[in-house]
Amino acid sequence: MSAAPHPVYEVVIGLEVHAQLRTRSKLFSPAPVTYGAEPNHAVHPICLALPGVLPVLNGRAVELAIRVALASRCHVQPQSVFARKNYFYPDLPKGYQISQYEEPLATGGWLDVRMPDENGGARRVRLTRIHMEEDAGKSIHDAAIAGDATHVDLNRAGVALLEIVSEPDLRSPAEAAAYLRALRSLLRYVDASDADMERGNFRCDANISLRRHGESKLGTRTELKNLNSFRFVEAALEAEILRQAGILDAGGKVVQATLQFDPASGRTRILRLKENADDYRYFPDPDLVPLLLSDAQIERVRAGLPELADARCERFQREHGLAEDDARLLCESRALADFFEAAASRHGDGASLANWIRRDVLHALAEHGLEIEQAKLAPAALADLVKRVREGGVTAQSARALVPELVNKGGDPLRLIQERGLEAVSDTGALEAAVDAVLREHAGHVERLRAGEEKVRNFLIGQVMKRTGGKADPAALRRVLAQRLGESGS
Amino acid sequence: MSATLREDVERVAALARLALSEEELSRMARELEAMLGYVAALERVDTRDVPPTAHVVPLATPLRDDTPAPPMDPALALANAPESDGSSFVVPKVIEAEEEG
């Protein structure tokens, strides 16, 4: 990733994200929304566009869409209109997609995004519009499956999507990725979407252009289609910047086109030129009348919104005394913030819990490729564990070693400590024996410590810890060591 | 008949995925010309500040509960297919350049 800005050109990026709304049935059809079902096992006559079928709008999809709009400070339109976007493709059964065109659900909000290059500062990325539309089915061209033909699976046809279009406010691939992460977090916060790129329910197209630094007029933009992982988004944008910069450097002109990123070659490839653009013949869908939303309906949705990330982050700093960084990290995901709050309600030391979550829990999750929602670790279990460390019943070292297991398999940490004999050794007799043995073995170090080389103390403590299998209670150990060395007080 | 109109018919036939013979093309262009001549009468109507009517029912679109219905029997879903492999609809290979162009 080249984080440094391009020396000659300013990069201008706007993103269009398609997020699958978390509904049980499709946008205009009562067919179930499934993932990984056999082809054409989740369809209804409406999804097949059989003669005579008609669409009826899913109220839950509308509610979720309003949530996202409100959470991103968009203006929810009192009237929005579903239009038909007409084109032929085998995975588009009606020969048109029902979308919103001239009158979208919401317009004009923003997201405050923490940009990677701005020392942790947030920048406002404006949203142009948010609208609802239906997904297409799946065309399978893979020769291994479809041979010389194309296979069409309509399970996904008609699934509810939210399209979120940003203004061209992003200035680098890294910023684009940061925006996408912020948007994903928001979608999950309000329970509107799983926003999982791997499962294809969070998809991104990008518009990108270059202009010389200081230039105010936008350059000719191209559209990059189907950037379906965070890694691809950045790689594809980098590749397209190189391509456009190459053209401009050579004195050429970028032509309006739609491109696709080929991860194998790391290059972008032109799919079609703008002059051959489809003529989609949008017009209001006569099978649907306008979607009218009263202030009361919108306010009802607003009242049901959960506390959003920014507000929560501030509250965590205020109520739990967290550092801003910790609070922000915890609030990036609603599930993680929920986890923290549940743990903190059992064990008051929020700052210490935050530390454990950041250092140990997130690490264990990353190691196993899990999200917090998937972890077996209960918030109460973490709270109990941290509390026991603080009470001196177990050493931090022993406790930390338990975290991966708790994350993967769950369980009661206090019982595990007991069963495995991990209780901290604070029994003076056992500690004295271990300390004496270490002092004997490392007479040279003892000399150096007595001579005032204080850092040797940690070495000796480490050796005792090793002998006790990490179970020595650190405070007790320090006390015994001082005694055996003949130091006074402590 | 103007050459542009014939080109228009060709363009529109391509959009609508209709293959027309030369003869059909000429005939359709002639008929389209007659129709356009007739509907040109609407130009006389002053429609400034007149809102368009897309539908005549004085309704807001009704909302459905998000309750999934049982899916169709897949065999029934494919029963009318001109070609299928028993689980998917099968169509001739999509030639990208041609289709997307």
Next chain:
Amino acid sequence: MAAAPLGTLRECREALDEGRTSSAALVEQSLARAEAHAELRLFVRLRAERARAEAQAADARRASGERRSPLDGIPLAVKDNLVRAGEETTCASRILAGFVSPYTSGVMERLEAAGAISIGTTNMDEFAMGSSTEHSVYGPSRNPWDPARTPGGSSGGSAAAVAAGIVPLAIGSDTGGSIRQPACFCGVVGVKPTYGRVSRWGLVAFASSLDQVGGFGRSAEDAAHLLDAISGHDPRDSTSIPEPAPRCADALDGDVAGLVVGLPREYYGDGIEPGVQGAVREACAQLERAGAKLREVSLPYAEYAVATYYLIATAEASSNLARYDGVRYGHRAQGAHTLSEMYRRTRSEGFGAEVKRRILLGTYVLSAGYYDAYYRKAQQVRTLIRRDFEQAFRGCDVIATPTMPETAFRLGERTEDPLRMYLSDIYTVSANLAGIPGVSLPCGFSQGMPVGLQLLGPPLEEARLLRVADAYQRTTAHHRARPPETQ
């Protein structure tokens, strides 16, 4: 005689209730008569076995004292554009050849619940696009009054089946006059309900904002019972009106005293056949004698209705018919090597000339650069046409016009001149643009062919229209006239 004409619904109902006949006998008679008039090409498919089984069930119900509705056990016919599970529906198009629906339309569900028995599906213009039932893959239907003439369209098969005494009732659909015009040409009653009154779920779409299912009968009373059976809210149709529909059959009290009948001056000008003009004026005079008041009203934008209609209807149709692509059902061209070739050949082979013509026009008016000039303009004029009616109904209760400016024309006479064919819809399309109900009823003859009187009313006032039609029929006999060779 097995092939004698069936009576009206009222006559059939009385014969059943008095035990003088059975549903099985009525269905046999219907089927036999359909066969006997095969040369009129009114049916595209008979449901003989299913209809017989349904008749037996209806007879069993009657024997046990159960009656689902006034239509229980009554044979009728249904236009070939309403789907029914397990049965073929083709819209008289090659592109839907062999299509068997896995689901049932809202209207057919209601008719089943009412106990009505469909003896078969009727011929129509392909996808309901036409005014003569000549644009059918099955060949043209003929008018029982004169087989050299058209029964009208697009619901020509249904209207003619009622006129020919094959069935007392039939279902049609009306997008720009497709019920009222054939009702007029065949001398029967046809009802186009208010948009949204009858479910469009399972009606194969032509132009979604204009399409409405309705029915035919020989009397206003019969038509009222049929309308009552099929009306009502359907949550599967987003344009369905939620309010319950009051029963029309209960409103037929014969009383039109004080009712104001509006006569739009724009509809009584030039271009009307004198015999039609005379019959319609006489019908209005008859209403006046029955106590109604006649009043001139004005619909200033009427002259733009046909242009507006064809722009909107074809635009919607071009999109509605995009689904016929040879992928999931219906006809597919053989031997295409690419998808694009498959699409183009399938659609070119599958659609007839009239459908292609309308798809092209509709695609044109929606395409880049033309949308505002044509489509949006037409939608704006549509608003003005609606306002015309709102204004007119402030001064009258119903509007009376000729249904058609002429009587049934000869087969083949208009097929080479589509624009002329379109122009004959001049009196019917406005009701679809405005979404208001309309009824056509026979009001006499011009040179031996039936003439139709069209009654238009405000939204949801079907009962008022049928009350006027019924009052008229109580004092006249035109609706009792039968085509010569079917008497």
